[in-house]
Amino acid sequence: MNTAVIVFPGSNCDQDVMHAVAGSLGTKVRAVWHKETTLPEDTDFVILPGGFSFGDYLRCGAMAARSPIMKAVAEHGRRGGLLLGICNGFQILTESRLLPGALLPNRTLNFVCRPCFLRVESVSTPFTSLFSKGQVVQFPIAHGDGLYTLPEEELKALEDRGGVVFRYSDSDGLTGDNANPNGSANNIAGIVNERGNILGLMPHPERASEALTGGEDGRVFWQSILESFTKGGR
């Protein structure tokens, strides 16, 4: 499985995610500059990393979503290729309309940077197949604009089709309002598209991929992706 990490001006988790994928899986990972117009031909998995692309000017992820490489990234996603957006990458996916909804400033208007418990809502995605349904995992969050929103009817449709993959919870898996760090609708932390190959999430699995940085739940996330890829040949 060959991974391409797209680097935008202002990305700052690109090296972390390359380190986490290479360290957890030992597979090939390459950085691709956003001005490129094509992905390396043998790319199987594309990651849009966290950061503050284009300084978060206008709207988070808005200008990155219009970068030259994004046509090839969208095409990769449309063909069923694995595509993951973390934090700013999630914002870029919604701005590209590859995922529904939008991310607004946190309800407290604070930048929130801390470890966070998440309940795994769906294990039928290639990103979560090695977790168990309802399992509580811990990934850190670090964002100012993480309040996930979408119109009422679309929210219902997203929930009905099982598109919510991660929800903010407490350590027992309870998803009350006090476990919601940013005011996201229904405590949503991560969603997947209908086909199941495009995932966006605000928390950072790459920062929970080795004990040194406070946890290893992220390794299961990367291993799920590799196993799904190996089995399914996506």
Add this chain to the structure above:
Amino acid sequence: MTYRVSIFIELQEGVLDIQGKAVERSLAGMGHDALRSVKVGKYIQVWVETGSAEDARKEAERMCDDLLVNSVIEQFRIEVEGE
């Protein structure tokens, strides 16, 4: 002719305007008793070279659709002035 196009962007009804709410609370706390509500939006100006004001408006609308406005959460209106 060069036209100055003013683009006013605001959040759609029903989308949480957390910045507006924060400003509202501050103003209320300062004693502005007449205050009933605050909305925070964006004001963008673009200058375009087109044959008519109508074309200038169309150009600006295309820019809004392409980048400036996220139609999932925002709405906009446009004013065109000749320079």
